[in-house]
Amino acid sequence: MTRPQRWLIAALSATLLLGSTVAQDPAPVRGGTVTVAISADPPGWDPTLSTSQEIARVTYGNVYEGLVRFDRDGAIVPALATAWQVSSDGLAWTFTLREGVRFHDGSPLTVDDVLAKFERARDPDSGHVNAGYYAAVVDVRAPDERTIVFELDTPSRSLLYNLARPDAIIYPQAVAETQRSQPVGTGPFVFARYVEGSEVRLERFDGYWNPELPYLDGATFRIIGDANARVAALQAGDVDYIGAAIPPEQVRVLQANPALKVASGTATAEITVAMNNARAPFDDPRVRQAISHAIDKDVIVQGAFFGLGTVIGTHMSPSEAYYVDLTGTYPYDPERARALLADAGHADGLTFDFELPEPYAIERRTGEIIAQQLREVGIDVNLSVVEWGTWIQRIFLAADYDMTIIGHSEPRDINIYANPNYYYQYDNPRVAELLAQAEAAPTAEAETAAYQEIARVIAEDAVNVWVFSPANTVAVRADVYGFWVDQPTPALDLTQVYRAP
Amino acid sequence: MTRFLARRLLTTLVSLVLASVVVFGAVLAVPGDPAAVILGMNAAPEALAAVREQLGLDVPAPRRYLRWLGGVLRGDLGESIQYQRPVARLIGDRLGVSVPLTLAAALLATLLAVPVGIASALKRGTAWDPLLVLASQVGAAVPSFWLGLLLILVFAVGLGWLPSGGFPGWDVSVIRSLRALVLPVLALGLGQAAVMTRMTRAAMLDVLSQDFVRTARAKGLARRSVVGKHALRNALVTLVTVLGLTLVNVFVGAIVIEQVFSLPGIGRLALTAIGNRDYPLVQGVVLLYASAIVLMSFLVDLSYGWLDPRIRYA
Numbered sequence: 001m002t003r004p005q006r007w008l009i010a011a012l013s014a015t016l017l018l019g020s021t022v023a024q025d026p027a028p029v030r031g032g033t034v035t036v037a038i039s040a041d042p043p044g045w046d047p048t049l050s051t052s053q054e055i056a057r058v059t060y061g062n063v064y065e066g067l068v069r070f071d072r073d074g075a076i077v078p079a080l081a082t083a084w085q086v087s088s089d090g091l092a093w094t095f096t097l098r099e100g101v102r103f104h105d106g107s108p109l110t111v112d113d114v115l116a117k118f119e120r121a122r123d124p125d126s127g128h129v130n131a132g133y134y135a136a137v138v139d140v141r142a143p144d145e146r147t148i149v150f151e152l153d154t155p156s157r158s159l160l161y162n163l164a165r166p167d168a169i170i171y172p173q174a175v176a177e178t179q180r181s182q183p184v185g186t187g188p189f190v191f192a193r194y195v196e197g198s199e200v201r202l203e204r205f206d207g208y209w210n211p212e213l214p215y216l217d218g219a220t221f222r223i224i225g226d227a228n229a230r231v232a233a234l235q236a237g238d239v240d241y242i243g244a245a246i247p248p249e250q251v252r253v254l255q256a257n258p259a260l261k262v263a264s265g266t267a268t269a270e271i272t273v274a275m276n277n278a279r280a281p282f283d284d285p286r287v288r289q290a291i292s293h294a295i296d297k298d299v300i301v302q303g304a305f306f307g308l309g310t311v312i313g314t315h316m317s318p319s320e321a322y323y324v325d326l327t328g329t330y331p332y333d334p335e336r337a338r339a340l341l342a343d344a345g346h347a348d349g350l351t352f353d354f355e356l357p358e359p360y361a362i363e364r365r366t367g368e369i370i371a372q373q374l375r376e377v378g379i380d381v382n383l384s385v386v387e388w389g390t391w392i393q394r395i396f397l398a399a400d401y402d403m404t405i406i407g408h409s410e411p412r413d414i415n416i417y418a419n420p421n422y423y424y425q426y427d428n429p430r431v432a433e434l435l436a437q438a439e440a441a442p443t444a445e446a447e448t449a450a451y452q453e454i455a456r457v458i459a460e461d462a463v464n465v466w467v468f469s470p471a472n473t474v475a476v477r478a479d480v481y482g483f484w485v486d487q488p489t490p491a492l493d494l495t496q497v498y499r500a501p
Numbered sequence: 502m503t504r505f506l507a508r509r510l511l512t513t514l515v516s517l518v519l520a521s522v523v524v525f526g527a528v529l530a531v532p533g534d535p536a537a538v539i540l541g542m543n544a545a546p547e548a549l550a551a552v553r554e555q556l557g558l559d560v561p562a563p564r565r566y567l568r569w570l571g572g573v574l575r576g577d578l579g580e581s582i583q584y585q586r587p588v589a590r591l592i593g594d595r596l597g598v599s600v601p602l603t604l605a606a607a608l609l610a611t612l613l614a615v616p617v618g619i620a621s622a623l624k625r626g627t628a629w630d631p632l633l634v635l636a637s638q639v640g641a642a643v644p645s646f647w648l649g650l651l652l653i654l655v656f657a658v659g660l661g662w663l664p665s666g667g668f669p670g671w672d673v674s675v676i677r678s679l680r681a682l683v684l685p686v687l688a689l690g691l692g693q694a695a696v697m698t699r700m701t702r703a704a705m706l707d708v709l710s711q712d713f714v715r716t717a718r719a720k721g722l723a724r725r726s727v728v729g730k731h732a733l734r735n736a737l738v739t740l741v742t743v744l745g746l747t748l749v750n751v752f753v754g755a756i757v758i759e760q761v762f763s764l765p766g767i768g769r770l771a772l773t774a775i776g777n778r779d780y781p782l783v784q785g786v787v788l789l790y791a792s793a794i795v796l797m798s799f800l801v802d803l804s805y806g807w808l809d810p811r812i813r814y815a
Binding site: 040041042043044049050051052124125126127128129131180181195196197198199222223224225226228229232233235236237238388389392393397 | 531534537538539540547548551552555582583584585586591594595650653654657658661664665666667668670760761762763764765766769770772773776777778779
């Protein structure tokens with residue numbers, strides 16, 4: 001397919017998306033502002049220097065853009081590149097840079113800004129996060145003023161996906177050092193003011209490359225650390241929009257309020273009961289299978305989270321393009337669990353440590369229920385809560401633990417099962433093989449098939465117990481439209497948000 | 502008086518140096534790595550090492566302490582990892598919220614507690630006394646964060662009179678900033694007032710039962726004069742201690758209240774800094790808390806000497 005045709009399709013699908021919104025919502029209105037609640041000050045505002053999700057929530061699509069980006073459905077659409085194509089051997093990706101793009105400081109976007117960005121991104125000493133995303137890239141060059149070519153030594157279909165992530169954004173080469181405190185991007189909003197511990201103000205960028213957008217004149221992100229205080233601020237009218245982390249027990253209260261709209265969509269996290277596969281008793285697959293059979297995931301989601309989540313059966317959330325439902329692999333069956341335990345020589349019971357991470361309420365609550373469910377099949381866990389720094393240091397980095405529970409919120413992160421040193425200590429070369437197949441896949445269908453096969457392999461090996469993917473609940477004032485409900489990537493993209501009476 | 506002052510000053514300085522060692526040691530003892538917090542769960546080891554080096558964390562701890570202490574003595578608290586700004590400037594900005602909040606809450610507590618406490622002591626044996634005791638008991642038992650949420654639900658969500666939280670900044674609007682502090686001051690001050698009422702009542706009862714009060718009454722002095730001149734003057738030493746404690750309690754209690762009301766004060770700064778393992782900032786803020794407490798007890802000591810000359814020579 002030639003470049004203009006590709007762009008046409010992207011433009012068409014964007015129009016269709018807009019069209020479907022118009023069918024239910026009033027026509028977009030120019031002007032007005034919204035106040036959005038976020039939960040913490042991030043470590044600076046540069047998404048290339050920290051993976052903090054609060055940075056992405058404020059900046060992704062609003063302040064910063066990359067060559068490509070995710071839309072609200074998780075599809076990869078043009079941003080600073082208008083078109084792209086991959087060579088038939090998969091070793092060269094060519095992007096066409098959009099014309100007439102200016103940064104917020106007035107300087108034009110050039111290929112040099114793009115080249116400087118990816119030179120930094122590929123240098124592990126630069127402090128740029130996720131240098132590994134570009135491991136297959138051997139060179140990035142600009143044959144002319146509007147063309148960028150990524151040259152690879154092995155095919156990498158995930159390159160395009162990685163280029164849409166929050167850290168793949170492009171800022172002016174000249175002011176790269178000051179992005180942490182003063183972000184300058186190409187997005188529809190200018191980063192106008194940051195009062196630490198208090199708020200961030202964005203203002204409409206009049207020089208945005210798409211003259212139709214944004215609709216709003218500006219937005220304020222209020223930093224409210226306490227989840228209940230965020231909900232109170234929404235109810236009091238001090239905040240118009242909460243886009244993430246609404247406590248499940250508050251959702252009904254908000255739903256009953258006629259001044260508000262509440263919607264639930266998918267998000268990228270998998271609540272995972274991680275087991276140390278290298279350590280007894282988890283080195284015996286029958287024990288891991290028994291634990292999988294012993295956990296009633298439906299009871300957890302319905303009983304403890306008011307149904308606000310999707311039960312999963314592998315390391316894959318419903319927000320993923322290649323999602324496959326594998327909940328039937330080891331269904332809830334306490335009889336089978338007891339039989340497997342007896343078979344593995346634990347007929348008299350089994351004891352091990354189960355450590356819950358202190359900062360995460362969903363994980364702690366889930367873990368406590370699971371401990372109870374395990375007791376019913378004769379597994380007596382020593383439940384304890386560990387401080388976050390300790391969790392990272394001892395459990396995650398040193399893999400010194402029996403069982404723990406954590407939400408893996410990175411999208412498209414099933415590749416962690418190819419790493420035998422990861423804290424699961426799961427060693428199956430088949431996953432790495434399949435991953436290479438996915439990267440070299442000739443078609444999108446073949447890529448999806450390879451990823452789903454990885455999902456199946458780890459599910460059958462019962463590496464971990466994947467409990468559920470928490471829903472993303474959004475609550476806004478009734479006159480706010482155009483906000484994201486699903487979270488294919490952590491974002492509070494205000495590009496198409498508007499207020500209509 | 503000079504010797505008394507000099508001795509107190511020396512103890513204060515020693516306390517501060519000890520506090521600085523404890524602060525630095527405590528931060529070291531907390532597990533966790535600022536580089537890991539910044540780079541997230543999937544960071545490569547090389548990237549972690551690079552960030553650690555940038556942050557100066559590859560230097561051994563004793564040398565880091567001396568370097569930090571040297572800076573502190575020159576008035577330089579270092580630079581925050583998270584905000585990339587001098588720690589002293591960050592703290593200065595936040596004091597603009599925490600100091601008015603603390604002083605207003607302490608003032609509210611004092612204005613409520615001292616008259617009520619004295620009244621309660623004087624009304625001992627009447628129907629008022631158990632009522633006041635009960636009210637102060639309940640007030641002291643209610644956690645301030647719960648009271649804060651309750652105030653938000655009633656005055657912000659229900660009545661819509663006051664903002665539910667946040668702080669616009671003195672430079673943006675003085676009126677709106679004052680309005681933003683009303684509920685936090687109430688939440689912080691009311692609980693403290695309850696504690697202080699009980700202490701005032703106890704101090705007054707103690708003095709009122711002493712011989713010189715009985716003598717004063719016996720020689721026919723007016724009740725106003727007995728309470729105002731003789732009893733109150735003697736209860737002041739205890740009351741000043743209580744006031745010092747109240748100021749410290751309110752300053753520390755503000756950590757919770759600032760979180761509930763999303764106020765950009767010192768307490769929120771401390772919590773954010775600890776969460777992000779922002780070592781220079783944690784050290785700076787904790788040192789500030791330690792200094793405030795040490796300074797407060799120094800001032801309370803000084804006031805003893807002034808209020809009761811016997812203490813100077815003790």
